[in-house]
Amino acid sequence: MGIILTILLFGVLIFIHEFGHFITAKLSGVKVNEFALGMGPVIWKTRKKDTQYALRLLPIGGFVSMEGEDEESEEEGSFSKARVWNKILIVTAGALMNLILGFLLLVIVVSQQSAIGTTTIARFEEGATSSQLLQVDDKILKINGSSINIDYDIIYTMMRDSDGSVDMVVLRDGQKVELTGVPFSTEQMEDGTVTTTLDFKVYGREKTVGGVLRQAFFYTGTVAKPVWTSLIDIATGKFGINQLSGPVGVASAVGEASSMGLSSFLMLAAFITINLGVFNLLPIPALDGGRLLFLLIEAVRGKPVNPKYEGYVHALGFVLLFGLMIVVTFNDIVRLFRG
Numbered sequence: 241m242g243i244i245l246t247i248l249l250f251g252v253l254i255f256i257h258e259f260g261h262f263i264t265a266k267l268s269g270v271k272v273n274e275f276a277l278g279m280g281p282v283i284w285k286t287r288k289k290d291t292q293y294a295l296r297l298l299p300i301g302g303f304v305s306m307e308g309e310d311e312e313s314e315e316e317g318s319f320s321k322a323r324v325w326n327k328i329l330i331v332t333a334g335a336l337m338n339l340i341l342g343f344l345l346l347v348i349v350v351s352q353q354s355a356i357g358t359t360t361i362a363r364f365e366e367g368a369t370s371s372q373l374l375q376v377d378d379k380i381l382k383i384n385g386s387s388i389n390i391d392y393d394i395i396y397t398m399m400r401d402s403d404g405s406v407d408m409v410v411l412r413d414g415q416k417v418e419l420t421g422v423p424f425s426t427e428q429m430e431d432g433t434v435t436t437t438l439d440f441k442v443y444g445r446e447k448t449v450g451g452v453l454r455q456a457f458f459y460t461g462t463v464a465k466p467v468w469t470s471l472i473d474i475a476t477g478k479f480g481i482n483q484l485s486g487p488v489g490v491a492s493a494v495g496e497a498s499s500m501g502l503s504s505f506l507m508l509a510a511f512i513t514i515n516l517g518v519f520n521l522l523p524i525p526a527l528d529g530g531r532l533l534f535l536l537i538e539a540v541r542g543k544p545v546n547p548k549y550e551g552y553v554h555a556l557g558f559v560l561l562f563g564l565m566i567v568v569t570f571n572d573i574v575r576l577f578r579g
Contacts (some may be wrong), residue, residue: 245498245505246491247299251277253338254302254512257520260337261304261330268326271307273318278302291446308332320547326540331531338517342463345510346456352503355444356451356563357391368439369423375412382409389458391442395460400469402426403435467518489572525557 249577255277262275271290278296285294296302308318319327360379364371380388383397384407399405404426407417424436445451466480490512497508521529530553538544 243491243495244492249494249509249512251299253341253509253516254342256337256513257334257516258304259360260335261332261506264330264333265306265319266306268322268330269317270319270322270326270330270429271315272304273304273307274305276303276305277416291520312454312552320544328532328539331528331535332521334515335520335528336359336504338513339460341462342510342514342517343456343460345506345513346459346463347452349503349507349510350459351447352454353447356447356455358443359388359391359394360443362441362443365439369425370406370439373419374410374440377412378417379411380408381411381416383407388409390455390462392462394442395438396465398424398438402434404436410520427511460510460514462466463514464518467515467522471522489568489575492572524561525553525560527557530554530557541544 258275258277262272265272273290274292276294276296278299279301280296280298282294283297285292287293306319307313307315308320310320312320319330358379359381361374361376364374368477380394382388383394384401384439385550386393386397388394388397401424404424405421406424408422410417410419424439426434427437428434493508494505497504520527521532523529523533534545534550544550
């Protein structure tokens with residue numbers, strides 16, 4: 241069931257992503273040769289006007305093939321002849337659609353909650369060490385230099401701390417108070433990483449339309465953070481490649497989330513689509529962000545980079561990403577058998 245739900249979920253997310261490229265290209269007057277879901281051999285296709293719509297055998301992606309996308313083309317409606325800002329919109333539209341979908345899913349998730357969490361401390365757990373410096377009714381503004389907008393920011397930032405000594409800025413009796421070295425307990429996770437555990441609860445407030453939209457907006461930003469922070473953590477050695485998860489791990493998580501109810505499933509779906517959108521915008525060859533980088537260079541130079549050389553860069557990026565996918569999938573399988 242987890243595998244089936246994962247395929248369906250990724251099918252929807254890929255469709256949303258590719259539809260963003262497709263509709264923006266159409267509105268920009270760029271000719272789309274093919275709109276495909278899946279990769280590999282075609283199992284179904286139809287043609288309407290100048291575009292072929294296809295389903296392909298392997299459910300591992302999709303694409304929008306535009307005239308003149310990877311080479312110069314003199315044909316009317318060629319991508320290569322479009323204005324650079326139109327091309328930028330087309331390239332980024334897929335990721336933006338994923339982010340919008342994630343925001344809408346989080347609106348549903350927040351709407352199902354009984355109340356909206358705040359950032360103001362309501363009470364401490366029994367034996368809470370943080371109560372040595374924190375007080376009830378303190379409104380948390382910053383943790384370790386990071387701004388705190390919603391309660392999920394507190395959870396995420398605390399999980400990234402590993403020494404149990406946290407610097408905070410709180411609003412107390414109308415005054416900003418800087419607290420250094422607020423003590424918390426730590427916990428070692430199954431993968432060996434150490435996180436700081438919360439020992440207090442925050443107030444909830446009544447749901448309103450504006451409150452739900454605000455919570456979902458900032459929640460989207462919180463969910464997006466792990467993409468670049470994880471890359472930084474890997475680069476700095478805080479986490480290893482073996483701690484990354486791929487399709488097998490996602491299928492396991494989807495199956496588990498679905499068994500916990502609709503809200504958990506929608507939360508995971510939002511997490512995946514937001515991360516998919518942000519990851520695609522990273523300036524990595526073969527991703528939308530890599531193409532965006534070349535388009536920004538074109539905007540500055542006033543002329544595009546030689547398509548042949550750009551193609552070489554994207555091909556290399558594709559090989560590296562494919563290799564990374566093999567590594568994380570192998571790690572997923574190893575963890576599956578160990579579990």
